[in-house]
Amino acid sequence: MSRESGARDALGELRRTHAAAEITASLVGSEVVLAGWVHKRRDHGGVIFVDLRDRGELVQVVFRPDASQEAHARAGELRSEYVLLVRGVVERRSAETVNPKLTTGEVEVEVTELRLLNAATPPPFPIEEETDADESVRLRHRLHDLRRPPLQRAMRLRHALYQSVRGVLAERGFLEIETPMLAKSTPEGARDFLVPSRLHPGSFYALPQSPQIMKQMLMIAGFDRYFQIVRCFRDEDLRADRQPEFTQIDLEMAFVGIEEVLEVLEEVMVRGFREAAGIEIERNFRRIPHAEAMARYGSDRPDTRIQLELVDLTESFRGSAFRAFRAAVDGGGIVKCLPIHDAQDLSRGDIDRLEGFVKKELGARGLAWIRVNEDAEWQSPIVKFFSDEERVAVAEKTGARPGSLLFFQADQASRANGVLSRLRTDLGQKLGRVDGREWDVLFVVDFPLFERADDGSLTYAHQPFVAPLEEDLQLLDEAPERVRGTHYDVVVNGVELGSGSLRNHRSDVQRRILEVLGYAKADAESRFGFLLNALDAGAPPHGGFAFGYDRWAMVLAGLDSLRDVIAFPKTQRGQDLLMDAPGEVESAQLDELALRIVRPPSEKS
RNA sequence: GGGGCGGUAGUUCAAUUGGUUAGAGCACCGGCCUGUCACGCCGGAAGUUGCGGGUUCGAGUCCCGUCCGCCCCGCCA
Numbered sequence: 025m026s027r028e029s030g031a032r033d034a035l036g037e038l039r040r041t042h043a044a045a046e047i048t049a050s051l052v053g054s055e056v057v058l059a060g061w062v063h064k065r066r067d068h069g070g071v072i073f074v075d076l077r078d079r080g081e082l083v084q085v086v087f088r089p090d091a092s093q094e095a096h097a098r099a100g101e102l103r104s105e106y107v108l109l110v111r112g113v114v115e116r117r118s119a120e121t122v123n124p125k126l127t128t129g130e131v132e133v134e135v136t137e138l139r140l141l142n143a144a145t146p147p148p149f150p151i152e153e154e155t156d157a158d159e160s161v162r163l164r165h166r167l168h169d170l171r172r173p174p175l176q177r178a179m180r181l182r183h184a185l186y187q188s189v190r191g192v193l194a195e196r197g198f199l200e201i202e203t204p205m206l207a208k209s210t211p212e213g214a215r216d217f218l219v220p221s222r223l224h225p226g227s228f229y230a231l232p233q234s235p236q237i238m239k240q241m242l243m244i245a246g247f248d249r250y251f252q253i254v255r256c257f258r259d260e261d262l263r264a265d266r267q268p269e270f271t272q273i274d275l276e277m278a279f280v281g282i283e284e285v286l287e288v289l290e291e292v293m294v295r296g297f298r299e300a301a302g303i304e305i306e307r308n309f310r311r312i313p314h315a316e317a318m319a320r321y322g323s324d325r326p327d328t329r330i331q332l333e334l335v336d337l338t339e340s341f342r343g344s345a346f347r348a349f350r351a352a353v354d355g356g357g358i359v360k361c362l363p364i365h366d367a368q369d370l371s372r373g374d375i376d377r378l379e380g381f382v383k384k385e386l387g388a389r390g391l392a393w394i395r396v397n398e399d400a401e402w403q404s405p406i407v408k409f410f411s412d413e414e415r416v417a418v419a420e421k422t423g424a425r426p427g428s429l430l431f432f433q434a435d436q437a438s439r440a441n442g443v444l445s446r447l448r449t450d451l452g453q454k455l456g457r458v459d460g461r462e463w464d465v466l467f468v469v470d471f472p473l474f475e476r477a478d479d480g481s482l483t484y485a486h487q488p489f490v491a492p493l494e495e496d497l498q499l500l501d502e503a504p505e506r507v508r509g510t511h512y513d514v515v516v517n518g519v520e521l522g523s524g525s526l527r528n529h530r531s532d533v534q535r536r537i538l539e540v541l542g543y544a545k546a547d548a549e550s551r552f553g554f555l556l557n558a559l560d561a562g563a564p565p566h567g568g569f570a571f572g573y574d575r576w577a578m579v580l581a582g583l584d585s586l587r588d589v590i591a592f593p594k595t596q597r598g599q600d601l602l603m604d605a606p607g608e609v610e611s612a613q614l615d616e617l618a619l620r621i622v623r624p625p626s627e628k629s
Numbered sequence: 630g631g632g633g634c635g636g637u638a639g640u641u642c643a644a645u646u647g648g649u650u651a652g653a654g655c656a657c658c659g660g661c662c663u664g665u666c667a668c669g670c671c672g673g674a675a676g677u678u679g680c681g682g683g684u685u686c687g688a689g690u691c692c693c694g695u696c697c698g699c700c701c702c703g704c705c706a
Contacts, residue, residue: 070663084666104656123666146657149640156641160698213706233706260705261630384632385701442702487706585699596699 034141038109044078047128051114056133058083059141061171062106063151065099072099076108076133077151080176083128085110085135095138105144105151105168111137159587163601166592178589182577184300186253189273192295196288198249198275203238205231205255210551212488214258217268225618231257231269234570236489237555239276240527243566244558248278253573262596264585265519265575269594273522276568282510285524285567286467289514292571293465301580305465309514313470318437322360322445324471327518329464330452334444335361340417341434346409348392352434359434362444363422364451367395367429378431378447388443392432396424406432449518465516473509474540482540486511489534489555491526491567497533504540510567516579524569531559 040059047056060078072087087099091112102108112135123129148165149157153173162169169175190200209216209230216230232238234256242250252274259268273292277285290307297303310328317326320333337359341349349359364370379391394404407415422430431447433440452458473492474482482504484490492500496507511525528534534556538548549556577589587593594600614620 064666066665066668068663068665068668069661071665072663073665073668075666082666086664088663118664121664121666125666129666146639148656150656158636158641158698160636161640163698214704236706258705261703263705264700266705381633381701387702484706490706595697597697599697601698 035109036139038111038137038139040109043081044076044083045081045127047083047114047131047133049116049130052116052131054114055111055136056114057109057111058085058133059109060107061144061151062102062104062108064104065102067100072096072102073132074099074102074108076110077171080171080173081128082126084123084126084132085112086115086132087135087138091134092136092138095135098138098140099135102140103144103146105147106140107142107144109139109141110135160595160601163587163593163595166602170591175588178577178581178583179591181300181581182573182589185296185573185577185580188296188299189251189253189292191299192292193251193275193288196249196291198251198277199247200252201242201247201250202252203232203235203242203254207232207238210237212484214260217257217259220617220619222616233258234272235274236487236570239274239568240489240555240563240566241558243276243278244561244563248564248566250277250568251275262594262598264587265578267574267586267590267594268598270586271573273571273573274568275524275570276566278564278566280565280567282512282526282567285526285569286512289522289524289569289571293514296576297463297580303463303580305463310466311469311512312466314468314472315470317468318441322441322448323518324468324513325515325518325520326445326466326468327449327464327515328466329458329461329517330449331457331459332362332364332448332452334441334448335363335421337361337418337421337432340414340421344409344414345411346406346414348390348406348409349432349434352436352440355436357434357436358440359432360440360444361418361422361433362431362447362451363424364429364431364455364457365423365425366427367455368427369455370429370451375429378451382443382447386443386446387439388433389435391443392434394418394424394428394430394432396426396428396430398426400426463517465514468513468515471509471511471513472505473507473511473537474504476505481542484537484541485509486523486525488537488541488552489525489527491528491533492537500533500536500540514569514571516576519575519579520572521576521579522569522571524567526565526567529559529563529565531556531563534559 038057041057044058044060058076058078060076063075063077063082066073070089074085074087075082076085087096089096110133112133114131115134117130117132147168148161149155149168151168151171155162155172206219206229209218209228213233216233219229219231221227221229235252235254239250254272254274255269256272257269262268275288277288290309294305294307297305312326314324317324319336322334338353341359342353344350352359375393382388382391392406394402394407397403410418418424418430424430431444433443471485473485473490475485477483486509490509490511493508493510499507509525511523513520514522528537535548538552543551574586574589578584578586581589583589592600592602599605
């Protein structure tokens, strides 16, 4: 292989010697070769300035006729986003012309040779730090959007996180093992993305919702420390923090208890924060029992930086004459309050708007409130229904005082907590009731193994493979809803980033749990038989976690949309506007798969 | 499946009560310009007002339907 073949490719004899960001005063006098895109051209006729952009960084290159007549002449043809290779000499700028806004602003490159590598269509929006372009425009022109510094930084942060995670886990003896993308549909959990099989007409693979069962298989197979940074797929509706395909750090270890798993998780997080973002977070992470999180914050993923807390008043209104509250309690629901002291900034109009918001968007029945005036008088549409005892109880439990504003929800626990939790975070942020910490990292622990579904039946709180606490095993028969699980969540700044648990390694326990969940014996065997058989093949005690990688990157980057930390994300309707996916396929492709499209009647034309 | 906000030039926006030829900034194109970095000056081009239907003498504007983007509920172990 000759090394003299350079002249035959597009770059000719020139090769890049430096990145734009490296062009600093220490290189003054050196000849450099730069490659990149025309960020901006400023043509003064006799002298032409071009901001050359490379990896999101800029350096000014200068074209002067006396440096190169030809390069100067051709620089007049340059347009935004043209692709260039330039050779030139680094020069110090005169004091008046230094640009303090650029890291390379003390110097510039006087060009002696210009090689135009490619022309480009005008960019649909400016390639700048901030953009006000509509998100659909940004997604349709994703390549231009990705050239913007925030996206360049986000991708670099993701990269640094990958390296950090792999480093930590490799040090700890974890093996990175890939699991199939073409997997089997399982009945529980989210809706599957299906892939039709050509070799087995009428049969389908499912893209994995997570490698949960596969990694348990790996434990049984004798790889006692496994991890993977792996794509997962769930065909459910999207949100700002939810994409149909997303990445998880998936990890499992055998012969451990919960503390060993949490220790690894803390280490991964501490090192990731440090190595990818330069942030120090403190160990050991705070642990909040699930029941406490629900009681104080109304959420199993609380942002404890917000200084507002909920108060439970259920017992105070049991048997109340106030029908709205009493009915909720009689129906098995709760009465809870969000007290906000010194709430003079919230006007009556604000309260009305909040009521409209929680009724319309969160399904609340209403938003009862009490305002305590400066003269300690209670202003409220509901307080006239309260007994004296109830007034005293409310005052004592909420600490109400002049200036306080109390919001109430009387409803089923999930909805009441949901509404008040949302008000807590929204109003806490709006009113600045925060403690000033930048990072709030915590574990939520002591989840119940089961919870009641709307129809009263028992369902798993997280997934059906979570092991109960050993000491609660006998409760499986007597009082399954009191069985505690080994599950925990990791929450950062109110965002659930990951969760984990010990898994059932004994098939009898797993069978019993499936039974409690309402699976008939035959049903359990047909759906989970391969797992149950696998457990019988000598399954070691094992556990691990799954950690939302995209969300972690999002939180670390200080962003609030997953789309800004994923190179090619989907819109809320699951489309890729760049590639225009999903799309129709040739009928021959359908024939091969023995598929026929049957459109719903409403779509027939 | 439901609620909310939005859709006018490449882009970001404007357009009185339904009324003349739908305007502006940036971008773009042409010309000029030797120190700009939000370069400047002169000139120019650019529109299926998301799409379809309706009301009207007349629709960007009103009505109905539909598509698309974003936020949220449901859903997401």
